[in-house]
Amino acid sequence: xxxxxxxxxxxxxxxxxxxxxxxxxxxxxxxxxxxxxxxxxxxxxxxxxxxxxxxxxxxxxxxxxxxxxxxxxxxxxxxxxxxxxxxxxxxxxxxxxxxxxxxxxxxxxxxxxxxxxxxxxxxxxxxxxxxxxxxxxxxxxxxxxxxxxxxxxxxxxxxxxxxxxxxxxxxxxxxxxxxxxxxxxxxxxxxxxxxxxxxxxxxxxxxxxxxxxxxxxxxxxxxxxxxxxxxxxxxxxxxxxxxxxxxxxxxxxxxxxxxxxxxxxxxxxxxxxxxxxxxxxxxxxxxxxxxxxxxxxxxxxxxxxxxxxxxxxxxx
Amino acid sequence: xxxxxxxxxxxxxxxxxxxxxxxxxxxxxxxxxxxxxxxxxxxxxxxxxxxxxxxxxxxxxxxxxxxxxxxxxxxxxxxxxxxxxxxxxxxxxxxxxxxxxxxxxxxxxxxxxxxxxxxxxxxxxxxxxxxxxxxxxxxxxxxxxxxxxxxxxxxxxxxxxxxxxxxxxxxxxxxxxxxxxxxxxxxxxxxxxxxxxxxxxxxxxxxxxxxxxxxxxxxxxxxxxxxxxxxxxxxxxxxxxxxxxxxxxxxxxxxxxx
Numbered sequence: 001x002x003x004x005x006x007x008x009x010x011x012x013x014x015x016x017x018x019x020x021x022x023x024x025x026x027x028x029x030x031x032x033x034x035x036x037x038x039x040x041x042x043x044x045x046x047x048x049x050x051x052x053x054x055x056x057x058x059x060x061x062x063x064x065x066x067x068x069x070x071x072x073x074x075x076x077x078x079x080x081x082x083x084x085x086x087x088x089x090x091x092x093x094x095x096x097x098x099x100x101x102x103x104x105x106x107x108x109x110x111x112x113x114x115x116x117x118x119x120x121x122x123x124x125x126x127x128x129x130x131x132x133x134x135x136x137x138x139x140x141x142x143x144x145x146x147x148x149x150x151x152x153x154x155x156x157x158x159x160x161x162x163x164x165x166x167x168x169x170x171x172x173x174x175x176x177x178x179x180x181x182x183x184x185x186x187x188x189x190x191x192x193x194x195x196x197x198x199x200x201x202x203x204x205x206x207x208x209x210x211x212x213x214x215x216x217x218x219x220x221x222x223x224x225x226x227x228x229x230x231x232x233x234x235x236x237x238x239x240x241x242x243x244x245x246x247x248x249x250x251x252x253x254x255x256x257x258x259x260x261x262x263x264x265x266x267x268x269x270x271x272x273x274x275x276x277x278x279x280x281x282x283x284x285x286x287x288x289x290x291x292x293x294x295x296x297x298x299x300x301x302x303x304x305x306x307x308x309x310x311x312x313x314x315x316x
Numbered sequence: 317x318x319x320x321x322x323x324x325x326x327x328x329x330x331x332x333x334x335x336x337x338x339x340x341x342x343x344x345x346x347x348x349x350x351x352x353x354x355x356x357x358x359x360x361x362x363x364x365x366x367x368x369x370x371x372x373x374x375x376x377x378x379x380x381x382x383x384x385x386x387x388x389x390x391x392x393x394x395x396x397x398x399x400x401x402x403x404x405x406x407x408x409x410x411x412x413x414x415x416x417x418x419x420x421x422x423x424x425x426x427x428x429x430x431x432x433x434x435x436x437x438x439x440x441x442x443x444x445x446x447x448x449x450x451x452x453x454x455x456x457x458x459x460x461x462x463x464x465x466x467x468x469x470x471x472x473x474x475x476x477x478x479x480x481x482x483x484x485x486x487x488x489x490x491x492x493x494x495x496x497x498x499x500x501x502x503x504x505x506x507x508x509x510x511x512x513x514x515x516x517x518x519x520x521x522x523x524x525x526x527x528x529x530x531x532x533x534x535x536x537x538x539x540x541x542x543x544x545x546x547x548x549x550x551x552x553x554x555x556x557x558x559x560x561x562x563x564x565x566x567x568x569x570x571x572x573x574x
Contacts, residue, residue: 021574053574059415062574081317081417089415095408099339104332111328112416114321156412 009073011037011164011195012058017067019053019219027053029219030067035164035197035212037072040190042210042227043199044304050219051199052092055168059089071164085113088162090153092169098142102133102152105141106159113160120159127155131185147178154182158189165189166197171205183209203304207231215307222307238296239279241266244289251282258282267296317417325418326426333430336400337437344396344434345441348388352442355384356449359506371508372539381446382533383505386467388442390525393435393468394496397427398475398488405479410572420566424559428472435468452536459544460535466551467528471496473558480562480571499525504533509541524554 012035019028027050035041045051056062058069060080069076074083096105103124110120128134131151136144141152150170157165167186171179179202187209190196200206206213206227213230215223223230246266250258256279257269266288268279283290317325337344356377364376371379404410413423446452454460474491482488503525509517520526521542531547534540540547566572 056574060573061411061414063569081419084415084417085317087415091411093408095411097404097407097409104335108328108332109412109416112325112413112418114317114324114417116324117328160416 009037010034010070011039011072012197013070014054014058015068015070017054017057017069018065019050019057019062020065027219028057028064031216031219031221032067033214033221033224035195037163037195038190038193039212040187040196040210041198042206042213043197043216044203044206044213045199045216049216051216052168053219054216055089055091055166055197055199058166059087060084085160086163088157088160088165090150090157090165090167090170092172094149094153096141096149096152096156099140101138102128102141102144102155103137105152106156109156110159115160123159123161124155127158128152131155132181147174150174151178151182154185162194164195164197168199169201170198171200171202179205215304217307236269237272238267238269240294240296241268241283241290242292243283244291247286247288249286251286253278253282256282317419322419322422325416325422326429329413329423329426330429330433333396333400333427334433337396337430337434344392345438348392348438349441349445352384352388353445356381356445360449371510374537374539375450377446377450378452378537379508379533379539380506381443381450381452382536383529385439385442385446385536386464386529386532387500387505389435389439389464389468390471390500390528391492391496392438393431394471394475394478394492396434396475397431397472398479398482398491400430401427401476401479402482402485402488405482405571406485414572420563424473424476424562424566427476428469431472431475432465432468435472436464439464439468454536455538456535458535459548460532462548463528463531463535463551466548466555467532470524470528470551470554470558473555473562476562477558477565480565483571499523504529504541524550527551 012033014031014033016030016032017028018026018030020026031050031054043051043054053062057064058071058076060076060083064077068078071083071086074086076083100108103121106124106128107117107120110123111117115123124137125134128137131154133144133148133151133155136148141149144152150172154167154170165186171182174182183205186196186198198206198210210227213223213225213227214221240261243264243266246260246263248260250260250266255271255274259267259269261267266283270279280290360377360380364380367376370376401410404413443452475488478488478491502520503523504520509520509526512520527542527547527550530540530542531544531551534544534547
């Protein structure tokens with residue numbers, strides 16, 4: 001992965017963006033954020049937080065109530081056409097004509113961006129092959145599996161070779177193997193210089209792929225920082241321990257909270273500063289043998305829940 | 317986008333629309349030919365043979381033929397765009413175009429061109445069927461051509477507006493059933509409005525389809541119930557008005573953008 005360049009023009013500047021729908025729902029309450037060129041940026045949040053509204057405004061499918069967004073310095077509100085030339089969108093829902101052939105879907109998409117048919121056909125072949133869809137290129141799209149349809153939407157989004165690729169939950173419902181191949185492709189695109197914005201509910205994806213992150217909840221940004229800095233704020237971790245036999249009387253140790261889950265499982269909540277040896281010593285002292293151990297949730301998930309939890313408390 | 321990019325985009329939509337018509341030819345091209353063949357057999361041959369001449373010495377089937385051709389063009393042009401554009405809305409594939417840099421006029425013109433193409437192909441097929449039943453000597457080919465293009469364009473634009481407002485498939489069937497069909501049947505396809513008494517004759521002249529059918533009929537057999545120049549002006553007026561409405565709806569994103 002490349003590191004974000006220090007270009008003076010960010011890939012995306014969102015400036016005090018607001019959206020109130022006709023039914024009075026305030027989906028975005030004046031959010032601002034910046035994504036630098038070359039970044040792999042995670043935009044996370046629970047369902048209904050405002051992520052899709054933000055992506056809708058960036059892709060001009062949703063009209064903002066106030067504020068603006070600039071893509072490589074080009075205003076989405078004032079220079080829509082120029083801004084859209086720079087963006088590739090992989091939406092959350094399948095949104096191509098299922099009776100058309102993948103090859104035609106890609107070539108037509110390029111046509112909408114004014115790309116001549118000959119070049120479009122070459123690009124369609126290139127991206128359909130890279131996403132392992134070429135053998136289905138001339139079948140009706142409705143015959144493809146869910147994972148293939150999602151990959152087709154990535155291929156389609158690449159037809160105008162965008163400088164900013166926005167992926168809105170692209171791996172929802174996709175099996176692990178295909179998910180990995182998708183991320184391999186997107187990482188390659190990012191390494192080649194395309195800025196990527198990703199929304200996903202698979203937080204381990206965001207943690208492993210993204211360098212910067214914004215968490216949005218109830219239409220406001222509750223966190224916007226680097227992934228490294230955010231993970232560093234995690235001070236408590238929970239481990240799940242598989243043991244031979246879980247005692248009913250658990251040892252007390254400062255800084256470690258032990259819970260018995262069932263006859264063979266314990267949970268240990270402890271500070272990241274706490275020495276793991278202390279945990280094993282305490283268990284060893286009462287004759288508990290630990291067979292294996294894992295994190296209860298991944299680190300980002302724990303932070304995410306904490307941040308969203310705070311947001312929910314504030315909202316309440 | 318610059319003008320050459322706009323042309324590529326326009327070609328893309330038009331080509332896609334025409335390919336759709338060809339791909340589902342059994343739904344788009346054959347049914348109107350069968351329906352109109354039945355009209356020619358029943359109204360033209362069986363009933364028409366008992367009517368004799370209707371105007372200026374023309375047999376009923378000769379008088380009927382241009383009306384049926386125009387009726388086919390209008391219906392197919394309207395049905396094509398309303399079902400195709402609403403289908404794109406329904407499947408959300410319309411978003412492919414909405415998130416692209418294409419200007420609205422390219423989207424509109426591409427869809428209209430595709431629908432006009434279907435209207436003209438169906439019109440040509442129905443005209444071919446008419447020639448099996450009667451002889452027609454085209455008197456004003458230019459008027460004929462201009463009137464079919466304008467007529468198809470008007471109903472393509474109207475169908476587009478209908479599809480923009482439609483929320484379900486039933487909504488795109490309402491206008492053809494309750495507006496288009498009555499206006500077509502009362503628009504001089506089957507008879508001359510000169511045969512009507514007042515106030516029916518005056519009321520008929522408020523029907524825009526009357527001008528389309530008669531201008532086309534003038535182009536084919538040289539007979540019309542309305543002044544041809546008036547007919548062409550009325551049609552150009554409708555094209556202009558409906559284009560403005562459709563472009564405004566696209567600009568505001570009615571039914572398309574939140």
